[in-house]
Amino acid sequence: MQTTMASTSRIRSLASGESLQRLLALGALVILLLFFSVIAPNFASLENYRNILTATASNGLLATGVTFAIITGGIDLSIGTGTAFTSVAMGIVAVNWGLPLPLGLLAGLASGGLVGLVNGLLIAKAKLPPFIATLGMLYVTLGMAQVLSDVHPIYFTDPQPALQDFFMGKPIAGIPNIVWVMFAGAAVAWVLLNKTVLGRYTFAIGSNEEATRLSGVNVDRWKIAVYVVGGLFVGLAGIVLASRSASAQPSQGMGYELNAIAAAVIGGTSLAGGEGSIVGTLIGAFLISTLSTGLSVDNVPQQFQYVITGLVVIGAVWLDILRRRGRS
Amino acid sequence: MGELLVEMTGISKSFPGVHALDDARFELRAGEVHALVGENGAGKSTLMKVLTGIYKRDAGSIKVKGVEVDVPNPKAAQDLGLAIIHQELNLMGHLTVAQNIFIGREPRHGPLLDEKALNRKAAQLFEELHINLDATAKVANLAVAQQQMVEIAKALSLNSDVLIMDEPTAALTETEIDELFRITRHLRERGHGIVHISHRLEELKRISDRVTVMRDGRYIDTVPTADTTIGQIISMMVGRTIFEAAPEIPENPDQEVVLEVRHLNRGRQVRDVSFQLRRGEILGVAGLVGAGRTEVMRAVFAADKPGSGQILVKGTPVVIRNPGDAVSHGIAYLSEDRKRYGLALGMDVEVNTVLASFGRFTNRFGWVHSKAARAAALQLVETLAIKTPGIGQRVKNLSGGNQQKVVIAKWLTADTDVLIFDEPTRGIDVGAKSEIYKLLNDLARRGKAVIMISSELPEILRMSHRILVMCEGRITGELSAAEATQERIMTLATQRESVAAASPETTPALSVGAN
Numbered sequence: 137m138q139t140t141m142a143s144t145s146r147i148r149s150l151a152s153g154e155s156l157q158r159l160l161a162l163g164a165l166v167i168l169l170l171f172f173s174v175i176a177p178n179f180a181s182l183e184n185y186r187n188i189l190t191a192t193a194s195n196g197l198l199a200t201g202v203t204f205a206i207i208t209g210g211i212d213l214s215i216g217t218g219t220a221f222t223s224v225a226m227g228i229v230a231v232n233w234g235l236p237l238p239l240g241l242l243a244g245l246a247s248g249g250l251v252g253l254v255n256g257l258l259i260a261k262a263k264l265p266p267f268i269a270t271l272g273m274l275y276v277t278l279g280m281a282q283v284l285s286d287v288h289p290i291y292f293t294d295p296q297p298a299l300q301d302f303f304m305g306k307p308i309a310g311i312p313n314i315v316w317v318m319f320a321g322a323a324v325a326w327v328l329l330n331k332t333v334l335g336r337y338t339f340a341i342g343s344n345e346e347a348t349r350l351s352g353v354n355v356d357r358w359k360i361a362v363y364v365v366g367g368l369f370v371g372l373a374g375i376v377l378a379s380r381s382a383s384a385q386p387s388q389g390m391g392y393e394l395n396a397i398a399a400a401v402i403g404g405t406s407l408a409g410g411e412g413s414i415v416g417t418l419i420g421a422f423l424i425s426t427l428s429t430g431l432s433v434d435n436v437p438q439q440f441q442y443v444i445t446g447l448v449v450i451g452a453v454w455l456d457i458l459r460r461r462g463r464s
Numbered sequence: 465m466g467e468l469l470v471e472m473t474g475i476s477k478s479f480p481g482v483h484a485l486d487d488a489r490f491e492l493r494a495g496e497v498h499a500l501v502g503e504n505g506a507g508k509s510t511l512m513k514v515l516t517g518i519y520k521r522d523a524g525s526i527k528v529k530g531v532e533v534d535v536p537n538p539k540a541a542q543d544l545g546l547a548i549i550h551q552e553l554n555l556m557g558h559l560t561v562a563q564n565i566f567i568g569r570e571p572r573h574g575p576l577l578d579e580k581a582l583n584r585k586a587a588q589l590f591e592e593l594h595i596n597l598d599a600t601a602k603v604a605n606l607a608v609a610q611q612q613m614v615e616i617a618k619a620l621s622l623n624s625d626v627l628i629m630d631e632p633t634a635a636l637t638e639t640e641i642d643e644l645f646r647i648t649r650h651l652r653e654r655g656h657g658i659v660h661i662s663h664r665l666e667e668l669k670r671i672s673d674r675v676t677v678m679r680d681g682r683y684i685d686t687v688p689t690a691d692t693t694i695g696q697i698i699s700m701m702v703g704r705t706i707f708e709a710a711p712e713i714p715e716n717p718d719q720e721v722v723l724e725v726r727h728l729n730r731g732r733q734v735r736d737v738s739f740q741l742r743r744g745e746i747l748g749v750a751g752l753v754g755a756g757r758t759e760v761m762r763a764v765f766a767a768d769k770p771g772s773g774q775i776l777v778k779g780t781p782v783v784i785r786n787p788g789d790a791v792s793h794g795i796a797y798l799s800e801d802r803k804r805y806g807l808a809l810g811m812d813v814e815v816n817t818v819l820a821s822f823g824r825f826t827n828r829f830g831w832v833h834s835k836a837a838r839a840a841a842l843q844l845v846e847t848l849a850i851k852t853p854g855i856g857q858r859v860k861n862l863s864g865g866n867q868q869k870v871v872i873a874k875w876l877t878a879d880t881d882v883l884i885f886d887e888p889t890r891g892i893d894v895g896a897k898s899e900i901y902k903l904l905n906d907l908a909r910r911g912k913a914v915i916m917i918s919s920e921l922p923e924i925l926r927m928s929h930r931i932l933v934m935c936e937g938r939i940t941g942e943l944s945a946a947e948a949t950q951e952r953i954m955t956l957a958t959q960r961e962s963v964a965a966a967s968p969e970t971t972p973a974l975s976v977g978a979n
Contacts, residue, residue, distance in 0.1 A: 331576045336559075340567055343556035350538060350554055351567040351618075410558035 201369025209409025252367020342409025730771025748928025865896025
């Protein structure tokens with residue numbers, strides 16, 4: 137009895153869990169890579185693969201961070217314009233104030249954490265719906281970035297050339313360091329999500345918030361923590377974006393949040409909460425940038441790229457719904 | 465039986481408009497299974513929610529192991545060793561069994577979770593409790609019975625002496641009940657005190673040592689199960705003598721059959737249901753909560769995905785795929801949860817009145833004839849005596865009884881032949897109740913066919929021309945107004961399949977006009 141029950145449930149979880157969605161996303165990614173390699177002669181080059189990796193760095197970080205909020209059943213719309221706020225914070229500390237670069241990086245992370253803290257407080261304490269709280273913070277962060285920078289980009293080139301030199305440097309396999317930053321961030325996120333209580337409660341809250349509260353878990357505190365984690369990843373993404381352009385752009389980021397959410401959703405994270413994975417999210421992020429790189433190499437105009445990306449998101453979620461319906 | 469674990473005396477609890485508990489009493493000893501029974505609304509669950517800190521008592525005393533205690537919240541109950549397993553399980557479906565049991569108390573290795581220790585602890589717990597469960601299975605993939613075991617294991621992992629189970633067998637199959645009872649007995653042997661709240665009287669004989677009967681929020685009696693018959697328990701449960709008025713039986717009972725349902729099946733809640741409904745008749749549908757009454761009517765109305773079976777309207781077979789089809793065949797369903805399913809609360813009386821028949825008040829471009837709609841609404845407000853400052857009043861500002869009247873107005877406007885009322889007087893005060901009764905009688909007199917689902921036996925007895933009784937998704941009997949008594953209905957309502965077949969002596973034989 138014990139063994140049959142154990143084995144059936146294992147089979148079931150293999151067949152129906154997020155692992156399947158992840159496999160689907162991975163399969164789609166591989167097929168997409170093969171497809172573009174065949175039809176576009178310029179696609180299958182080491183240089184191009186490096187470009188895809190580089191292009192994924194910021195979205196991969198944002199998507200990784202927002203995966204936590206989505207698993208709790210929440211959302212974070214402030215992550216896109218949040219990057220404007222955090223890179224401006226970096227620029228002010230490292231350029232305008234002329235402080236050492238590490239302090240600038242710290243300011244980038246801290247400002248991201250601060251935005252996350254405000255999000256978390258609004259959601260957990262003021263009981264605002266996450267969609268509204270973070271929609272508000274989308275505008276607040278964009279506005280603050282522009283106020284603090286007087287709507288002028290802050291250039292790191294002159295006083296802080298080390299920013300771009302280091303993060304865009306390619307010491308390993310010709311891949312820029314921002315890609316390694318993304319992988320390192322994702323690794324930390326994976327540990328947080330799968331090996332710590334933070335991750336456990338992230339899933340528990342998304343699965344059944346009331347039951348989690350009744351089990352004596354301080355749900356409010358952990359929700360705040362989840363948004364702070366998301367904010368720290370916004371800080372990291374801000375560093376990546378600033379390194380790529382060697383500047384803090386106070387008007388950047390509008391729409392980045394949707395790319396990140398799309399990546400998480402393609403990777404099997406459920407907007408209803410309770411399900412999701414870092415690996416899936418990364419695959420989703422790669423899928424999106426493979427798609428746009430491949431279509432660009434193929435000379436598909438931007439307007440069609442939008443259409444195709446949209447269809448991929450719809451298709452991924454629809455598949456997920458079909459899978460769920462099949463299960464129940 | 466061992467020491468006195470719980471002693472509750474003089475417990476009173478009121479909610480706005482309802483006296484839920486009035487001088488209620490209960491005691492529980494170590495090593496006993498104590499059944500708590502009563503009709504729907506007798507106060508069983510409320511009493512246990514007071515004990516476990518979900519509700520605050522207005523008056524009375526609670527002693528745990530002889531010490532007077534205060535139970536302000538569920539956490540306090542947990543600390544006192546009182547655990548309750550609700551009908552709606554409180555689990556995180558996406559987590560594993562072990563993760564659910566030890567949520568908030570995860571074993572750790574420094575900052576990291578120690579998943580191995582977690583699963584080991586869970587497996588150890590299952591062994592102690594003689595529960596067969598895979599600690600690493602995802603809870604969402606388990607059957608309800610297994611999920612219940614997870615809740616039980618979780619409760620006992622908190623070192624609870626007292627385990628309260630609210631209708632634990634309601635959703636279980638026969639074999640699953642056997643398994644639950646096996647574990648319950650094992651827990652009794654280990655010296656736990658177990659409260660078993662149930663509607664299913666015959667299972668009391670199998671599992672309980674003592675039975676406490678409640679009625680209308682009051683304590684009736686506590687008796688040893690072995691010395692008491694099911695019949696005695698039923699009469700203690702229904703012992704009410706308030707018979708207000710007999711139903712108004714129409715003079716000509718052989719009217720046209722407007723609705724006939726043949727062999728309707730849908731899941732476990734609707735099993736081979738057949739019945740007829742005549743013009744001018746009020747058909748009462750009695751049964752305990754969970755008997756499948758609402759599910760049958762929702763299936764007829766196609767409120768959910770339709771089931772299998774045949775539905776005939778005025779003798780013609782019809783296909784009803786969705787509520788729109790049902791309405792166009794002249795069937796209306798008035799949900800028990802009128803706020804959720806019956807009304808657009810934020811909109812005014814007028815809009816709600818014409819909501820189900822907008823087609824009649826709009827031209828083919830979708831333009832609303834507001835004058836006609838207003839006239840119709842005004843007339844209904846007058847006929848039904850809806851107490852509202854005007855038809856522009858938002859429905860959410862009306863009282864429960866008047867809201868119910870607005871729902872009725874809506875379906876009168878739609879002018880359907882069949883009106884299905886699901887618990888029409890739930891949450892309505894006594895004065896408004898009699899007005900609703902009057903309305904139902906008027907409808908029947910005017911040639912409408914009325915179905916009334918009700919959990920209140922006096923209401924069923926007072927209103928119905930004919931009564932269907934359901935248990936576990938089946939119709940277990942049909943009674944005419946003349947032959948119906950509370951006892952007969954209760955007997956039919958607790959007539960479970962296995963019992964009816966296996967042990968006829970527990971269900972007194974009745975000559976029932978079965979269909």
